[in-house]
Amino acid sequence: MGYVAVTAGEEVITRAEQLFEKQRVDGDSAELGIDQVDEQLGRLTAQAMSESGLYAPRLAGLAVKQAQGDTIEAAFLLRAYRSTLERYDETVTVDPGEMIASRRVSPAFKDVPGGQILGATKDYTQRLLDFALEGDGETSDPTAEWDVDDAGDPDRLTNVTELLREENLLYEPDEVDSEEPTDTTRKSVTHPPARDAVLQELARGETGAITALGYSALRGYGQVHPTLAEVRVGRLPVRITHPYTEEPVTVTHTEVTESEAVVPVYEKRDDPQFAFGYGLTFGRNERKAIGMTVLDASIQLDSEAEPAENAEFVLDTIDGMDSFGFIEHLKLPHYVTFQSILDRIRSIRKRQGVSAEGAADTGSTHQPAAEVSDDD
Amino acid sequence: MTERDSNKGVDDSDPQAAETDGGTHVTSDSVDAALDDIETTGVAGYNYAYLDEHTKREVRRAMLKAVAIPGHQVPYASRPMPLARGWGTGGIQASLSLLDPTDTFKVIDQGADESVNAANIRRLAADTADVETTTDTTAADVIQSRHRLPEEVLTDEQRLVLQVPITDALRKVDPSDTANRRRHAHQNYGKMWVHLYENVVEYGEINIASRYPTMVAGRYLMDPSPIPRWDVPKLDDADHLTILAAGREARIYAVPPHTSVEPLAFEDRAFTVERFPDQACHACGSTDTYLVEVSEETADEGGFETRYACNDSSFCAKRRENPALSKDHHLDQSGVDWGPGTPDAGDGGETE
Numbered sequence: 001m002g003y004v005a006v007t008a009g010e011e012v013i014t015r016a017e018q019l020f021e022k023q024r025v026d027g028d029s030a031e032l033g034i035d036q037v038d039e040q041l042g043r044l045t046a047q048a049m050s051e052s053g054l055y056a057p058r059l060a061g062l063a064v065k066q067a068q069g070d071t072i073e074a075a076f077l078l079r080a081y082r083s084t085l086e087r088y089d090e091t092v093t094v095d096p097g098e099m100i101a102s103r104r105v106s107p108a109f110k111d112v113p114g115g116q117i118l119g120a121t122k123d124y125t126q127r128l129l130d131f132a133l134e135g136d137g138e139t140s141d142p143t144a145e146w147d148v149d150d151a152g153d154p155d156r157l158t159n160v161t162e163l164l165r166e167e168n169l170l171y172e173p174d175e176v177d178s179e180e181p182t183d184t185t186r187k188s189v190t191h192p193p194a195r196d197a198v199l200q201e202l203a204r205g206e207t208g209a210i211t212a213l214g215y216s217a218l219r220g221y222g223q224v225h226p227t228l229a230e231v232r233v234g235r236l237p238v239r240i241t242h243p244y245t246e247e248p249v250t251v252t253h254t255e256v257t258e259s260e261a262v263v264p265v266y267e268k269r270d271d272p273q274f275a276f277g278y279g280l281t282f283g284r285n286e287r288k289a290i291g292m293t294v295l296d297a298s299i300q301l302d303s304e305a306e307p308a309e310n311a312e313f314v315l316d317t318i319d320g321m322d323s324f325g326f327i328e329h330l331k332l333p334h335y336v337t338f339q340s341i342l343d344r345i346r347s348i349r350k351r352q353g354v355s356a357e358g359a360a361d362t363g364s365t366h367q368p369a370a371e372v373s374d375d376d
Numbered sequence: 377m378t379e380r381d382s383n384k385g386v387d388d389s390d391p392q393a394a395e396t397d398g399g400t401h402v403t404s405d406s407v408d409a410a411l412d413d414i415e416t417t418g419v420a421g422y423n424y425a426y427l428d429e430h431t432k433r434e435v436r437r438a439m440l441k442a443v444a445i446p447g448h449q450v451p452y453a454s455r456p457m458p459l460a461r462g463w464g465t466g467g468i469q470a471s472l473s474l475l476d477p478t479d480t481f482k483v484i485d486q487g488a489d490e491s492v493n494a495a496n497i498r499r500l501a502a503d504t505a506d507v508e509t510t511t512d513t514t515a516a517d518v519i520q521s522r523h524r525l526p527e528e529v530l531t532d533e534q535r536l537v538l539q540v541p542i543t544d545a546l547r548k549v550d551p552s553d554t555a556n557r558r559r560h561a562h563q564n565y566g567k568m569w570v571h572l573y574e575n576v577v578e579y580g581e582i583n584i585a586s587r588y589p590t591m592v593a594g595r596y597l598m599d600p601s602p603i604p605r606w607d608v609p610k611l612d613d614a615d616h617l618t619i620l621a622a623g624r625e626a627r628i629y630a631v632p633p634h635t636s637v638e639p640l641a642f643e644d645r646a647f648t649v650e651r652f653p654d655q656a657c658h659a660c661g662s663t664d665t666y667l668v669e670v671s672e673e674t675a676d677e678g679g680f681e682t683r684y685a686c687n688d689s690s691f692c693a694k695r696r697e698n699p700a701l702s703k704d705h706h707l708d709q710s711g712v713d714w715g716p717g718t719p720d721a722g723d724g725g726e727t728e
Binding site: 010012013076079080082083084086185186187188189190191192304312313316321322324325326327328329332333334335336337339340341342343344347348351352 | 422423426428451452453454455456457458460461462463465485486487488491492493495496498499522523524541551552553554557579580581583584585586602603604605606624626627650651666667668669687
C-alpha cells in the first residue's frame, strides 16, 4: 500500500510505454526515417499538421512516426509541443490569391481565367492495387521523361469568386477583424462565436469529423449543397514585419489547400445573392477543405434545425483532441460513479418490488424514459 | 495588457528571458536543431510547472474570478497538455498554477492514489514543479482528485482541485451552452426542477447517481463533478477551497470556504446519499465511509462473492492500523461534521 503502490503505478506506466514502443520496432524492416514519413506519407503529415494547427513537416514526420501512424495522436503530440513555445510575433495577413498553385480546378465554370490546372491528383485514377509498389527496389520518377519547358513562376490566378463579386452575386459574410484576429487557442470559444473563431476551429478540426458533418448537410440534414467556385492546392508565403525596416518579408512558405463555394441560398429576398463558404487547411487535404467549406456556409445559416447549421453542435464535436480524449477516457476506472449508479437502480427496483429474479409483469411500458447520470 | 503586448517586451536575443517567459526555448531557427533540442532536453527543458508564466497567471485569474462568483463557470484558454483531454487536463492546469516548490501534492483517481492515471498526473507535477508528493490526505497542501472528496476532513490550509468532465449541471436538460448561460444569468432553473419532478413521477425518487445538481451560495446551479452524492454534503460550509477545473470544456469554477452548497431536492423527496446496508469494509471494518463492491471468485466453480471495500485507499490503510481513527483525528476540535455516516434506513428519501 501507500508509497509502494505508487511506485508500482509509475513503473507500470513506463512498462506500458515500452511495450507500445516495442510494437514499432518489433518487425524486421529497416527503421523508418522522418524524411521518409514526410516525403512518402505526406498525406499523414499534412493531416497531423492541419489538425494540430502547427505547420512543421519534419516535426509532423516525427510525430507520425512516434504515434505509429495515428494521425490524431500525432496531432496531439504537435499541439502539446506547440503550446509550450513562445509566440514571438504574428504574421502579416496574406491574400490567398497570391497562392502559387500546383493544382486548381473550378467546377463552377467550364473555363476560368488562368485555366484549369489538374495537377497531381488521384481523382481519375482507377483504384487498383499497384502490385509494382510491393517490391522494395529503386523508386523511379514517372515524369523524368517528360518533354516540357520550365514555364517559370505562374501568373497570379484570378480568383473565380472575384468574377461573381464583380457582378455583386456574392453575399459577403461579416468582415473579420484582421488587425486583432480571434485565436481560439488563447481564448476559449464562447457562443455565438465570431466567424474567424469558427474558421479557426474548422481549420483545426479532425478530418473525418469535418468530412462526416459536411456530408450530413449534403445527405439531407441541411440546406447547403454548394457549387465549388474553385479548389486549389499550392504554396502561400509566410510574411512577417521586418524588425528594422518594418517592411513585410517572406520567411517561408506553407503548403495549403483552399476551397471556395457559392451556395444558392439567398441571404436577402430583395437582393438575391449567393451565400459563400470558405475552407483552408494546412497541407494537401481536399476533402477536409471542401467539408470545411460546406460547414462554414451551413453555420452562416445559423439554424438549430440541422446539426451542420448549428455552430455549437459543429464546434463542440469536430475537434479531434477533444473527441478522442473524451471517448477514450471511458477506459479510465469509473467504479465510484458506477457504485452510485448501482445504488440508484437497486433502490428503484426495491421500491417497485422487483426482485433479483426479475419483474412481476405489471404491464409497464418498456421505453427508456430517463438515464441515470453516468455521463462523466 | 494582452499576452501579445507583453510578449513584445521579451528580448529575443536573451535566451534566459525567453526561457523564463515561455517554456521551451528553441535555440536555433532550423528545424533540425529544434529536433536535436527535443532529443536532448526532455521534460527538463520545460518551464517550471510545465506551463509558461502567462498561462499560469491566466489560470489563477480565472480561479480568483471563480472564487469571487461561487459556482459560476469562468472560461479560460485551456492549453493543450501532454495528457489527453478528458483525462484531467483541467485539473492539472489548475494544480500546476497553484503549486510552488514548498507544496506537497496528492493525486487521487476514483479514491485511489495508486491508479495509473493518478500516478501519471503526479509524476508530471513531480517532474516539472519540483513538489513533494504524498498519499496522506492530511499531509497534502494541494489535492487533485477525480470524482471523490477524501474521507478525512480537509482544512483551511488545503486546496482541493476536482477534475471536471462536464461543466454545466443543465447539460442534462439542454445541450446548448448558449441557452444554459442565459438560464444561469436569469437564475432560471425551472427545467432542472421539472426534470427532477419527472424523475419522482417515473421512479418514485430522484434517479441521479453522481454529478448531483447543487445550488452554490443560493445563486448558481453547479455540477459538482461526478463525485458520488455521498461527497456533496462535504462541500457545504467546508473549511477548504474547492477548485473545479475542466480542460476540454475550458471552464473553471469554485466553491470558496464556508459557502453554502445545497443539493436540489423536494420537501417530500429529500436528497439521499448512497447506502451500503449492513456492509462494512472487508479490510478495515469501516461502516462510515464510501464503499465500493468487488466481486471475487469463490472456491466453488463458477461462483463469486461480493465484498465491500473502502474507496478512499489512503484512509483505509490508516484505519487498518487504527480502526477507531476518526475522520477529524488531525484537527484540534473533534466532532467536525464531514460527510454522512452510513444510514441503514433504505427508505428512499421520504422524510415524512
